[in-house]
Amino acid sequence: MNIHLIRSSGFAKESYKEVVDLLQQLEGPLQFIASDYDPEMDEKKIWRKELDEEAYGKKKIFEIEGINNISRFMAPMEFPVDLPIASVKDLLGECTTYRRLKDLGDEEFVILLTHLGNELNWFSYGADDANDIFIHTDGWHYFVSSDLRFPLVHQVVSNILQKLMFGQMSKLDAAVHRQSRGCINDFCEHKKDISLKMRTGDICHDCQGILQEEKVSPGIINQVLNINESIRTQMLFKERFKYNLQPSHMEVRSIDRRIYLTDLEDFMVKLTPLERTVYLFFLNHPEGIYLNSLFEYKNEIDEIYGWLSTAATGNTLAKMKNRIEDLVNTGTENSVHEKISKANRKFVNAVGEDMAQHYKILKDPKTERYRIALDRKLLSYASSVRYSRG
Secondary structure, eight states: OEEEEEEOTTSOHHHHHHHHHHHTSSOSSOEEEEOOOOOOOOGGGEEEEEEOHHHHTBOOOEETTEEEEEOOOOOOOOSSEEEEEEOHHHHHHHHHHHHHHHTOOTTSEEEEEESOEETTOOSEEEOSSSSEEEEEOSSGGGTOSSOTHHHHHHHHHHHHHHHHHHSSHHHHHHHSBSSOOSBTTBOOSBGGGHHHHHHHOBOOHHHHHHHHHTTOOHHHHHHHHHHHHHHHHHHHHHHHHHHHOOOOOEEEETTTTEEEETTTTTEEEOOOHHHHHHHHHHHTOTTOBOGGGGGGGHHHHHHHHHHHSOOOSTHHHHHHHHHHHHHHOTTTOOHHHHHHHHHHHHHHHHHOHHHHTTTSEEEOTTTOOEEEOSOGGGEEEOTTOOOOOO
């Protein structure tokens, strides 16, 4: 099942990419597809509203008959918040426009990640007549203590599952838990209750029954649960790190030397072959390496890349050699700096900025050598890895 993710211009491209990357970490029947589509909503459809702390922290309750009949609400940064808002109808209309533009089938989902709030003050909302959903991307730091990727990814997969369970918002409204119990279908009228839902990553017994009645694919359910469990584990691990300052063990395994953080629910850091080549090279040299001396280690780097690449003859082999030349030729090429930067960013995404200091390839200000600070006692190689260290 294809899930098309689009963003409004007010949601940063880098944050959007981080959300997509995290969603794509765990495989399953849900295929998350990124898009360069950049909808620009008519400014006439956007208004601004000041919300005090009470109003900002609570959802509105809407009548079953429709979102235009909204009841009185008790709703909970620096306040008041001046929030740009668009209507539920117009936000979902952006999904409809994309669906028509790409001629998508009815089974496919379109999910808009938008900086714009909505008149219900909800985190997200879905259409009744299509698999269209929008998710509000701003203000999450006020409700959950985590980086932005985690609540947005949680919202994406939770909304997909709810759509498959209930179809229409009125059916969902009738079944959600007004009293939070740590289930994916908690309503979270008090918006800070979303933290409990994310920390449990669970589906209660009643909602499991609905999933069975609606014959929702077990593969989809498992994928959603696995994604939410991964988020939960990373959130809790980062919180524990603040107290014990202990990074995760790292293991290098399999013929293509994948890198796993074993204490972080065996999380795999998805580095490209060239990024992994550079990273494994620096793991081999805890004392650090001067970048301008990389050419001295060309044979070692070439050997590592050979293990990680689907080595072939002719043009493929020539391309491999050219890439290694670019890596070690630091005088005229920027390749190694790019690979270091991208690898470092992926570790930040995985474990947070503070903990990433153990894993990043960084320049030592005293020696000017680039090195990875991780205590090598935390590093292991699976028995299947036969690796020459240069």
